[in-house]
Amino acid sequence: MSAEIKILRDEATPALSSLHASLAPARRRALCGVLGKKLEGVYRAWFRSREADSPNKMGWPRQHFWSRIAKATAFDPSQTTAERAVVVVSDPAIGMKVTGGTIRPKQAKFLAIPLRPEAYGVRPSARTIPGIFFVRSKGANGGFLATHEGKALRVYWRLVAKVTQQADPRALPPQSQVAAELLRTASSFVARQRS
8 A cells, every 4th residue: 555545536515516616617726725625624633533532442552543643644735626635644554444454564574463561562673672582372373572580471472474454434534524524615615706
C-alpha cells in the first residue's frame, strides 16, 4: 500500500451536485477547495475523537495512534480541480485500519508482539531490555524473546510470521456525517456567491 491514501473522491450527493452545478464554472474550483478544507477538518476531528475514546486495550501506555493519524491528515490543494478535492492521510498505518489485512515482517524474520508493558512500542532490535534471548516455541514457526529471572523466564515478545487484522468499521467517519457537513458548507458557499 502506498504511503498516501486518498480518502475523498466525493461521489457527490444529488443535493451537493446540484449546488456545484448552480455555480459559474469559474467558481466550482473554489467550492471544491472550500469542501476539501472542510473535509480535512471533519476527518481530523474524527481522528481526534477516536484518540479520546480509544484507550489501550491492555491498559499499557498509549502510543497515540489516532493523534498521529490526525496530524497526518491534510487537504491537498494541488489536486483540487473544478470537480474534486482530495484529502490525504500520509501515514500508511491508516490503510490497515480501513481495509484490514495481513501484516508480514519486512525487516526481520518475525513480527514481535509485545506481551509486557515495557515491550510495548519498543522494537527488540533497540536492545533496551538487557539479556534478551530467543526461545523457540514447540511445533510452531516462531517463538519468544525473553530474559532469565532467577530460574524462570520473563517473556517480553511473541514472535510470529504474520498477523491478520480486521478492518475497523469506525476508522473513518460515517459517510452520512461527511455528506451532511459538506452539504452545509457548500450551501453556505453558494449563498455567499449569490449575495
